[in-house]
Amino acid sequence: MADAQSGRSLVVDAVTHRYPSGALAVENINLDIKGGEIIALLGPSGCGKTTLLRIIAGFIAQSQGRIIIGDDIVDALPPNRRAVGIVFQNYALFPHLTVTENVGYGLAARGIDKATRQREAQRLLELVQLPSMAERLPRQLSGGQQQRVALARALAIKPSILLLDEPFAALDKNLRLDMQIEVKRLQRVSGITTLIVTHDQEEALSMADRVAVLSHGKLEQFGSPSDVYDRPQTLFVNTFVGSSNRMPGVVVSADRTAAKVRLDAGAEIVARPAGGTLSEGGRVTVCIRPEHLQFVSDETGFAGVVGMSLPLGATVVHEVTTADGSGVKVSQARIGETRALENGAAVRLAPLAPSLANAFPATL
Amino acid sequence: MGTAPASRDVTSYGMGLAAPLALFFLVFFVAPLLQLLWLSLHNDTAGLHWGLGQYLHFLTDPFSLSVLGSTLLLGAEVTLVCLVLGFPIAWLYQRVGPRLQTIIILIVLLPLLTSVVVRTFAWIVILGRQGIINATLQSLGIIDTPLRLLYTQFGVVIALAQVQMPLMTLPLITALGRIDPNLDDASCSLGAGSWRTFFRIVLPLSLPGVIAGCTLTYAAAITAFITQSLIGGGQMLFMPMYLYQQASTLQNWPFASAISIIFLLAVLAVVSVFTTLGRLSRGYGGA
Numbered sequence: 001m002a003d004a005q006s007g008r009s010l011v012v013d014a015v016t017h018r019y020p021s022g023a024l025a026v027e028n029i030n031l032d033i034k035g036g037e038i039i040a041l042l043g044p045s046g047c048g049k050t051t052l053l054r055i056i057a058g059f060i061a062q063s064q065g066r067i068i069i070g071d072d073i074v075d076a077l078p079p080n081r082r083a084v085g086i087v088f089q090n091y092a093l094f095p096h097l098t099v100t101e102n103v104g105y106g107l108a109a110r111g112i113d114k115a116t117r118q119r120e121a122q123r124l125l126e127l128v129q130l131p132s133m134a135e136r137l138p139r140q141l142s143g144g145q146q147q148r149v150a151l152a153r154a155l156a157i158k159p160s161i162l163l164l165d166e167p168f169a170a171l172d173k174n175l176r177l178d179m180q181i182e183v184k185r186l187q188r189v190s191g192i193t194t195l196i197v198t199h200d201q202e203e204a205l206s207m208a209d210r211v212a213v214l215s216h217g218k219l220e221q222f223g224s225p226s227d228v229y230d231r232p233q234t235l236f237v238n239t240f241v242g243s244s245n246r247m248p249g250v251v252v253s254a255d256r257t258a259a260k261v262r263l264d265a266g267a268e269i270v271a272r273p274a275g276g277t278l279s280e281g282g283r284v285t286v287c288i289r290p291e292h293l294q295f296v297s298d299e300t301g302f303a304g305v306v307g308m309s310l311p312l313g314a315t316v317v318h319e320v321t322t323a324d325g326s327g328v329k330v331s332q333a334r335i336g337e338t339r340a341l342e343n344g345a346a347v348r349l350a351p352l353a354p355s356l357a358n359a360f361p362a363t364l
Numbered sequence: 365m366g367t368a369p370a371s372r373d374v375t376s377y378g379m380g381l382a383a384p385l386a387l388f389f390l391v392f393f394v395a396p397l398l399q400l401l402w403l404s405l406h407n408d409t410a411g412l413h414w415g416l417g418q419y420l421h422f423l424t425d426p427f428s429l430s431v432l433g434s435t436l437l438l439g440a441e442v443t444l445v446c447l448v449l450g451f452p453i454a455w456l457y458q459r460v461g462p463r464l465q466t467i468i469i470l471i472v473l474l475p476l477l478t479s480v481v482v483r484t485f486a487w488i489v490i491l492g493r494q495g496i497i498n499a500t501l502q503s504l505g506i507i508d509t510p511l512r513l514l515y516t517q518f519g520v521v522i523a524l525a526q527v528q529m530p531l532m533t534l535p536l537i538t539a540l541g542r543i544d545p546n547l548d549d550a551s552c553s554l555g556a557g558s559w560r561t562f563f564r565i566v567l568p569l570s571l572p573g574v575i576a577g578c579t580l581t582y583a584a585a586i587t588a589f590i591t592q593s594l595i596g597g598g599q600m601l602f603m604p605m606y607l608y609q610q611a612s613t614l615q616n617w618p619f620a621s622a623i624s625i626i627f628l629l630a631v632l633a634v635v636s637v638f639t640t641l642g643r644l645s646r647g648y649g650g651a
Binding site for chain 2 (some may be wrong): 057058059078079080081082083084085090092093094095098104105109110153154156157258355
């Protein structure tokens with residue numbers, strides 16, 4: 001693919017950063033990003049994803065480790081010499097400069113003459129589909145338009161890496177989808193290696209080629225969206241990405257590919273050992289997504305009592321209380337006249353397939 | 365019905381509450397000002413003959429004009445010194461931790477907690493012939509005879525700059541605090557060095573604060589009677605002292621009134637230039 005050639009690779013090599021207070025912001029992060037990839041840094045607020053972004057941009061000097069862009073170790077370079085384009089969460093457009101001046105700012109800093117700057121700014125504004133806004137001030141633009149300008153401004157310096165810090169958080173839902181498509185289109189056109197920081201898992205899964213999930217400064221998993229969603233390596237990833245029922249249980253027997261687990265809720269099911277091998281008799285947490293549970297009419301699975309049913313349009317979510325008193329959610333596709341479940345109805349539930357239940361060693 | 369009070373025009377309350385202050389201003393500010401204007405329009409000290417003689421006298425008298433000129437120049441110099449010295453302090457304030465911020469704000473405000481007279485006398489001690497500066501320079505062997513610092517324009521500017529510094533620094537701190545710190549990072553990530561960032565981003569966006577600070581400092585510097593007189597001594601004559609001499613020593617009230625009005629108009633002219641600049645730059649403030 002032509003894209004992969006134009007973008008430069010980015011390697012985050014064993015990066016650790018400590019705050020002056022001694023607290024760890026990020027710990028031993030390793031990311032190997034190919035040229036032209038879109039990567040999402042996904043995690044809850046405070047997980048260190050923004051710190052990592054600022055380290056890559058050069059605003060923070062990491063305590064340990066290296067940042068390598070292409071073939072160059074850039075740790076010694078200040079942000080203005082790294083050629084890293086950033087789109088800030090609040091866009092950070094210069095309020096006193098026109099759209100053209102904003103887009104041309106980076107070119108002016110490189111000593112490029114005014115005529116060339118204006119031509120280039122116009123070209124980029126056409127790329128982001130805002131050619132008629134050239135002489136406006138940022139405050140005369142809508143949120144989505146401001147973001148397009150911020151993108152054009154970052155692209156103007158022909159960055160080797162594009163960093164987007166929570167780029168869609170401030171947009172309303174419909175506009176967000178438009179802009180996500182827009183960014184993906186621009187990224188395809190330019191082939192720039194792109195890193196998106198986000199706490200929105202849908203955004204990460206839909207936009208990125210690969211997703212890096214962070215929690216408490218540590219990298220939990222780095223893989224394709226389907227890896228992260230279907231084959232989570234840690235309990236955190238399983239519960240943070242998508243929703244999941246956590247059911248405690250005890251390992252009856254286990255090998256490398258399958259584990260038989262007796263759930264506290266009262267059934268023996270087969271699950272995938274997700275976080276490495278499991279020992280017999282050890283306590284585990286089994287994660288099953290609501291859409292991977294089904295109602296069964298025979299004696300397999302575990303028993304429960306329906307509490308509440310929420311019709312959410314395409315699906316219906318049932319809240320079921322199991323024998324051990326914990327609640328699980330079951331999501332059912334709404335096909336024709338879905339069987340209405342009475343409040344208090346006794347049901348039996350089982351996972352759709354063994355590979356759809358993930359067993360993790362229980363944390364104490 | 366209970367809706368009646370809600371529909372009543374809320375602005376009608378404010379006027380009544382403002383009345384006491386309005387009355388106070390009317391009696392103690394507007395009335396004396398009108399009296400001043402009335403007095404200045406008399407050609408003789410007794411106040412019998414109407415005319416513009418006092419104004420003509422001032423505007424045709426080279427000495428009076430030079431006093432006005434040197435006063436306005438003094439204001440400009442003090443404002444410039446305050447701006448050049450105050451901006452880095454305000455800039456620093458926005459870039460340090462909360463503890464250092466407290467210390468900086470204390471240092472900035474400290475002059476306001478001391479009487480102007482005390483501060484001015486401190487400057488006499490510092491600038492005098494046997495003052496701290498001269499004593500230090502002499503003991504270091506840098507100079508043989510003491511420098512003349514007191515009773516010079518330089519001395520007045522330095523002392524006034526210190527006295528009026530908070531009036532410059534505080535608006536600057538406010539203005540710089542309003543600038544989104546991401547703009548700095550954005551400028552930097554686009555390849556701009558710190559000087560370009562300063563001149564293209566920080567300075568233009570802080571202009572409202574610069575103008576407010578300059579207006580306050582300027583107005584305060586040219587009317588600073590005590591500091592001007594004590595540091596300037598007999599040799600330096602500025603408008604407030606000139607006015608005082610005419611009114612108090614020479615008892616020439618009509619001329620003193622005319623000086624006041626002319627001085628007032630001169631100050632207003634300068635301030636209105638500043639505020640016009642401020643209005644033009646207001647577009648920048650909306651960050």
